[in-house]
Amino acid sequence: MPVGILIPSDERKPLVQREFDSLESFQATVGGYVEAVDSSDDLSLLIHQEARIVGLPPNRRATLLWHIRLFPFTSQQLLRGDIVLVGPVDAEGTVEDVPSSIAESLLARSPFQVELRVAGEDWHRAPRLFRDYLEACAWALSWTTHDETVRELRVITAT
Secondary structure, three states, X not given: OOEEEEEOOOOOOOOEEEEOOOHHHHHHHHOOOEEEEEOOOOOEEEEEOOOOOOOOOEOHHXXXXXXXXXXXXXXXXXXXXXXXXXXXXXXXXXXXXXXXHHHHHHHOOOOEEEEEEEOOOOEEEOOOOEOOHHHHHHHHHXXXXXXXOEEEEEEEEOO
């Protein structure tokens, strides 16, 4: 049974790590047919296949995570509805657990920092702390709209 993290579209609701025992449990969680959207080699987002058509609300937190993982190849597309973050999904539909390092970052309440890399330079650490991982993602992506020289970014636990 794969372990995933439910990312509700309602930001007042917390992220929840849980086991999913079947395709039906994923479908019940997202409210319809499931589509896997890759966000990197080690993560996939399970979304409602017709979220836009049926008018589900945007999911800002899942969209931020998706965009930061794909940077610099982000888009303006919004993910919608409740979404489940899992590990890779193979061609047969086998779902792996969300990596524990990602789960720990998303569920932690420790401070985070953003590091940015400009072409040809070392990593630069932003001078502020963020209370959670997704807040740091939002700031990092916002920064890249003002500075087109940023080639890489990452969110790390504050030291």
